[in-house]
Amino acid sequence: MTDAARPGTWSADGPDEAVEQLYAVHWRGLVRLSVLLVHDQGRAEEIVQDAFVAMHGRWGRLKDPDKALAYLRQAVVNRSRSALRHRGVVERHAARERLVEPAPSADETSLARARRDAVLDALRALPTRQREVLALRYYLELSEAEIAETLGISRGAVKSHASRGAERLRDLLDGSDL
Amino acid sequence: MNPDDDLTRALRDQLADAVSDVEPTDRLVEIRRRTARAPRRRWGAAVGGTVLVAAAASLAVALVVRPGSLGDDDPAVPVASDPVEAPEQALVPVYYVGPGATGPDAATALLYRYFERGGTALDRLMATPSDPDYRTLWPSGSLVSTSGPHGGVIDVTIADAGLRDRPTDMSVEEAELAIQQVVYTLQADAGGRPAVQFRYDGNPIDQVFGVPTSEPVTNAPVFDVLSLMSISDPAEGATYGGSLTARGVSNGFEASVACWLYVGDDGGAYGPYVTTAEGWMAEKLFPWQLEVDLSDVPAGSYTFECTTDDAAGGAEGRGADVDTRTITVE
Secondary structure (H helix, E strand, O other): OHHHHHOOOOOOHHHHHHHHHHHHHHHHHHHHHHHHOOHHHHHHHHHEEEEEHHHHHHHHHHOOOOHHHHHHHHHHHHHHHHHHHHOOOHHHHHHHHHHOOOOOHHHHHHHHHHHHHHHHHHHHHHOOOOOOOHHHHHHHOOOOHHHHHOOOOOOHHHHHHHHHHHHHHHHOOOOOOO | OOOOOHHHHHHHHHHHHHOOOOOOOOOOOHHHHHHOOOOOOOOHHHHOOOHHHHHHOOOOOOOOOOOOOOOOOOOOOOOOOOOOOOOOOOOOEEEEEEEOOOOOOOOOEEEEEEEEEEOOOHHOOOOOOOOOOOOOOOOOOEEEEEEEOOOOOEEEOOOOOHHHHHOOOOOOOHHHHHHHHHHHHHHHOOOOOEEEEEOOOOEOEEEEEEEEEOOOOOEOOOOHOOEEEEEEOOOOOOEOOEEEEEEEOOOOOHHHEEEEEOOOHHHHHEEEEEEEOOOOOOOOEEEEEEEEEEOOOOOOOEEEEEOOOOOOOOOOOOEEEEEEEEEOOO
């Protein structure tokens, strides 16, 4: 299973193996990506789970770990966007409460929690595209070209969303002790 | 993109930190369960996509499609294929819930039209579907009666005021699909597009499964709730020798339809058997028909799968719509 992390040793010859190997390496990262987009861990897990199921169904077309991973990323971003579209403002606040909160054992923990929440809240205040570009650029560390392909927009658009989003995020976080 | 390395580093650290305590629960077992049920293969599994589209276009002209014998709105009525079954029992079109299409933007569940043999549409909505790939969202005894259409409206009476509210194990999407199961099924039964008024104890009821129903409910857009591939023939479990005639309705890229016969889970496939439907793009389903020569296919159990083409190759959008039947070749 750990072989999946090393290029050249990919051995998935069927959709089931592909799911197992990609799950082992990318499940947590993709759920975290979706949390950055929808700010709701339960929902994020459902979204990524659906994306894996869809990837399994597409395996005949993908047949390649890089393509499968690109497909997963795209499915997670698209499904996260749909999830937000279908969710009202009220429910968004309720969703925040559902975030899994580790038992606070020290002041440091709750401070860290507050800091993390401030970033997630600020991200949530951004326009959808800016939020997506920032998450792909700074969390997944994708290239401009990869982001353009994932979102189906031009590289120029990626650039402008990235700079506007970064500026806006910095403004929003100003004064919140970060 | 990299005007300021400090800013880049700060953003990277902030985003990584923001989700650093998110430890997702393990869902691999659930994913395995959901992907194990129906093995799904795509066009590209045996032939390159472009080649196959060309093949579909050239073979389509050679296939026997009988124009004139098929209308344009819900016409693909299956024929009796299993001589063991009593021929006098009528075929009843029922809309069941099945898997969504394959693309990243696809809904997770869609409605499929299946022709059951015998019974009323209402009874069938509350019974276990003949094809195990499908399910119904209406429990036994939940629907009492139906009448009409009168003045463009069909009445349907629910059995219990408890059906007003959405059960905790039913999603909002499923609740809407449940309502549309009834609307599409009763419309098919009536042979038109009348609206459906849900009633309880003689009066219209304000909501069913949490979905507003004070006014008569019309059918939701085809592209939102229906699978764009539904097989009419073969029926689930049917037996064939020599050849089979497949029929169905679809709406997919360039009207292409490809069917395959799969042996077991990974035992190879016969096909593609290809044709083109009578149309695509307009928001409705178009009939298609194709012949499969079984003379070179050994006796045994097969999964017969038909799929639309996915122009985007799975990269975006809805993806391909797929329907399957289990059949026996003798």
